[in-house]
Amino acid sequence: MKIGAQFYTIRDFCTTTKDLDESLKKVADIGYEDIQLSGVCSYEPEWMAEKLKAYGLKAQITHFGPERYINETEYMIRLHDIIGARYMGIGGFSGLLGTEFTPELLDAKMKAVGPAIKAINKAGHKFMYHNHNKEFCRMADGRTVLEHICDYYPADLMGITLDTYWVVAGGADPCQWLRALKGRVNCIHFKDMNFDMKEDHIIMAPIGEGNMNYEGIIEACRDADVEYAFIEQDNCNGEDPFDCLRRSLKYFRDRGF
Numbered sequence: 001m002k003i004g005a006q007f008y009t010i011r012d013f014c015t016t017t018k019d020l021d022e023s024l025k026k027v028a029d030i031g032y033e034d035i036q037l038s039g040v041c042s043y044e045p046e047w048m049a050e051k052l053k054a055y056g057l058k059a060q061i062t063h064f065g066p067e068r069y070i071n072e073t074e075y076m077i078r079l080h081d082i083i084g085a086r087y088m089g090i091g092g093f094s095g096l097l098g099t100e101f102t103p104e105l106l107d108a109k110m111k112a113v114g115p116a117i118k119a120i121n122k123a124g125h126k127f128m129y130h131n132h133n134k135e136f137c138r139m140a141d142g143r144t145v146l147e148h149i150c151d152y153y154p155a156d157l158m159g160i161t162l163d164t165y166w167v168v169a170g171g172a173d174p175c176q177w178l179r180a181l182k183g184r185v186n187c188i189h190f191k192d193m194n195f196d197m198k199e200d201h202i203i204m205a206p207i208g209e210g211n212m213n214y215e216g217i218i219e220a221c222r223d224a225d226v227e228y229a230f231i232e233q234d235n236c237n238g239e240d241p242f243d244c245l246r247r248s249l250k251y252f253r254d255r256g257f
Contacts, residue, residue, distance in 0.1 A: 001221050003252045004034030004060060006189060006232035010241045011039035021051055028055040030246045031253070036187070036230045037083075038063035038091070045082035052083065060228050061087035061128060061161070061187045066109070069116040069127070076116075077123045087187055088120050089128035089161055097134040097145065106145065110152040121157050128187060130161040136170030144172075155183035163189040163232070164217055165204065175213070175220035182224040189232045190217075190248070196237070204235050206244045208251035218255070 005027050007014060014020040020040050027035060037048070037059050052059055062085055069076055069088065080088050096109050117127045135146040150160070162185050164174040178185055192210030196203045207214060221229065231248040233241065 001218075001226045001257070002034050002228050003032075003190075003249060003257050004036060004228050004230040005030075005032040005245050005249075006036045006038060006230040008036075008039035008063070009231065009233045009236070009245060013241070014040035016041055017043055017047065024051050024055050024057060026242055027245065028057055030242065031249055032057070032245070034058050034060050034228055034230075036061045036063070036089075036232075037085070038089075045079040048083045059083050059085045061085055061089050061230070063089045063091045063130065066090045066093065066113055069120070070113055073116045073119050077120060077125065080125055081123070086125055087128050087159070087161075088125050089130055089187070091130050092132055092135070097132075097137075101134075101137075101145075103139065103148070106148060110149065114153070117153055117157050126159055126186065127153075127157065128159045128161045130189070131163055131170075132166045133170035136167065136172045146177075150181075150184070159184045159186045161185075161187045161189060163191075164212065165189070165191040165193055168193055168212060169202075175216050178217070178220040178224040178226070185221075185224050185226050187228045187230065188221070188226055190214075190229050191231065191233050192248075203237055204233050205237075206233065206251070207231065207248040209247070214251075 010023050013023045035057055093109055096105055120127045129149060131146055136144050138144055160181050162177060162181060167174040167177055190207055192205040192207050192212050194203050194205040194210035231245055233244050236244045
């Protein structure tokens with residue numbers, strides 16, 4: 001398993017191509033080699049391929065909205081071909097999984113993205129769905145939304161970018177889910193969960209600075225054949241997100257990754 005950086009962590013420093021260029025260099029200087037491009041400004045794929053090569057980085061996965069895959073399938077495949085990313089991800093169906101969620105809405109959305117998923121697979125890429133906490137809501141039949149999502153397409157067509165933090169936030173066990181999703185979890189997300197006494201709520205934290213069982217999670221990742229784990233900290237609580245990425249990477253470097 002390789003440890004990468006999820007650029008959503010530093011999205012506020014990637015709003016222009018100039019800033020994105022500087023952020024790519026900073027992440028490489030921290031010691032990352034693999035990255036996920038998500039939450040960044042628009043870029044030309046040829047420009048990105050050049051920058052990745054210059055800084056010794058590999059973009060293994062992206063996140064775009066599902067509509068872009070549905071409506072611009074061929075262009076999106078070409079973009080990923082050029083930047084060298086095998087995995088083509090979405091951040092989930094956040095709008096769909098709101099308080100008005102119904103099985104019928106899920107069915108319509110999953111079927112709508114089907115042709116794109118099949119084209120992506122035919123082109124040598126893999127479509128990846130990223131969870132939050134709502135996917136662990138249990139439906140009328142007692143099964144979770146995530147289980148129903150996995151029913152639509154087999155593991156060779158659709159993977160799950162399992163976000164271990166959001167698994168815990170959904171009341172589930174990331175170790176159990178990693179093993180259950182073996183074959184789908186080519187890429188996953190790591191962040192830690194802590195409690196802020198002053199703010200009186202849970203917060204996201206660099207890996208090793210919270211309470212999640214990362215020793216167990218790492219072992220489950222080995223069992224599940226995870227290829228890439230990307231450090232993502234959506235909220236750095238006023239700290240420098242680059243420093244948070246550095247501290248999380250140190251946790252894994254100290255353990256031989």
